[in-house]
Amino acid sequence: MIVRNITMLGHKDHGKSTLIGSMLMLTNSVTKARIREAKVYSKKLHKSFEPAFILDSFHEERTGGLTIDITRAEIPYRDVAFSFIDVPGHEELIKNMISGASYASTALLLVSAKKDEGIRDQTKRHLYIARMLGIRNLVVAVNKMDTVRYKEARFSEMRDGLLPFINKIGFGEDAVKFVPISAYRGEGIVSKSGNMKWYKGEPLIETLYAMSADESNDSSGPVRVILQGFLDGKKDLIVGKLVRGTLREGENDICTIPQNERIKIKGIIVNGKRVKKAVAGEPVALQLDKKISGEARGSIICGFLYCPIPKSTITARIFLTEMLGKDFSIKFNGIDLPVKSIKVNRYIDTTTGEASSKKAIEPLNAADATISLESKVPVEKFDETRELGRFVLYSRGKFAGIGTVL
Amino acid sequence: MIEQNLKTLEEKSIYILREAKQKFSNVAALWSMGKDSTTMLALARKAFLGKVPFPVIHIDNRIDFPETYAFREYLSKKWNLDLIVAYSEIKPDPIGSACCGRNKPEALKKVMKEYNFDALIVSIRRDEHGIRSKERYMSPRDEKFRWDYKNQPAELWDDYASKATKGHVRIHPLLDWNEIDIWRYIQQEKVPVNPLYFSRNGFRYRSLGCTHCTVPVKSDAKSVKDIVKELKITKTEERSGRSMDKENEYVMQRLRSLGYM
Ligand SMILES: Nc1nc2c(ncn2[C@@H]2O[C@H](COP(=O)(O)OP(=O)(O)OP(=O)(O)O)[C@@H](O)[C@H]2O)c(=O)[nH]1
């Protein structure tokens, strides 16, 4: 079955884990033993049954009533399987949220309609991060409708409150749909809810099916192979991942970057077998006509005509989870690169999407910045080749944020 | 049970196994002679063109099934494996049961130290149980083998955890696979398997521990094909034949965070 990766988004306690738990039960996609375990545990903690416990398995997650780290749950629907990635909504755990969301192509945002909950910081910040990560498809579930007597007015209030922000950060008008639900009571999820007859759209799961798309690799674009290094014990075979294009045996319009050396592909091995061509997404082992100079890791192989020009200065949008220390580095293309200097050009508040000329960078917010590195690297715009247009920031050896090349 | 695209799964596992060899200087793998760790070895043979380029460790408590020992001898010869047998003693563990899962860590700690391994490939899958579904592809353990599960490193795109300053890193190349995918892959690639998985007198082992903690489940599946068919419709848990998992998730978690397997 084709898997579609869908990340949850949303402020803490708005019902992300509960929704996945409910969906698993409503679609019969979880064993009885797992449900029983969650029920017994809820009782032990003197709570009424929490469907979230099917996902939240750590003791501290259950006693604290929060998700600490990401997990996945698979639900088959029609001809696909959704792989839901549950993420924490707590601000301090945003590095885990980014980890989970980075694997998704579609996002399911939850916003609670309950009084005093509504649109909150993480509702918007998560959306901002999802956009940065390149997620294009979005469904917004307005949750806890049972607590507001299923009133359409509250649903509209949430939708109208969020739409301007959604459009501002670049989700297209057609790329988002709103669905009213009650995750806890299982309403509006797999079938229409009798309590919300005013809602004329499809239930959540069908909306997700329509709004998400199959994930595919771009095998028609220019060739890009990210090199991992030499195959263990074999100096004549180089391994890596073909992230874009189609590579053919015998091809000689090919070069290595940043070395800028023209090479010829003498042989290709994919998944243990010798093949005439490899397509995007495949891990490859390559036999070249000559030894490449310098380090293989951190270099790429690409088409001679369309190859990125190596640069030591890059402009990027960055999102920080930590204050940057004196010395920090970016992890790009499999290697650590020390940063010489960083200059902020534009500061972006991730809860409003507003840019300002403030020259500071702050955790939980974003900035467009110019980063100078010690060496030249083969970068591309994130919109061009994702794998060569993104990096991870490390400060004192600790994860500090992400960046995408503009 | 959801059947995923085997090619996609295979590709990701091969990528992770190669990353492990690139990033770490002294990699080893745990091999229990079960279906998962044997499938991992089959994937490693593909990733490294016919040979498994790291030692495989069997933590032997001397109470595994005779079939398991026979399978160990057979496959390590056939695939030319660099086999390390580490013996573990059977004694009551902190919560009082004398069995493989809880006694093996001591033996593992010893062998990891003796050979100075900095990375350990473990063939766990996310669908096995709730705690395992919270694992990363690469996960640091400290020098006492503890898992700091409340503060796991970020892991996104293809950026995996680097060398642990102390301790080692666990590598989980099969994290994405479901039980049924493992069997479909075994079928497709004709991977040799331990005969205990096949039904005898109406029972088969679905998950293998040692003779103390594993009981067979009712099944008539006599071949890999039968097993795949059985799993398509099963409603029971894979590890229902394991006494250890019957205890609650919290105990499992505490044990894992303390360095137990
Ligand atoms: N009344 C009502 N309560 C709900 C609904 N959905 C979730 N809840 C409750 O809201 C609380 C929080 O739900 P969770 O699913 O843990 O929220 P979360 O978004 O996963 O929270 P984090 O993991 O901390 O980000 C739980 O006590 C749920 O039972 C709903 O539709 N109606």
Ligand SMILES: [Mg+2]
């Ligand atoms: Mg949660």
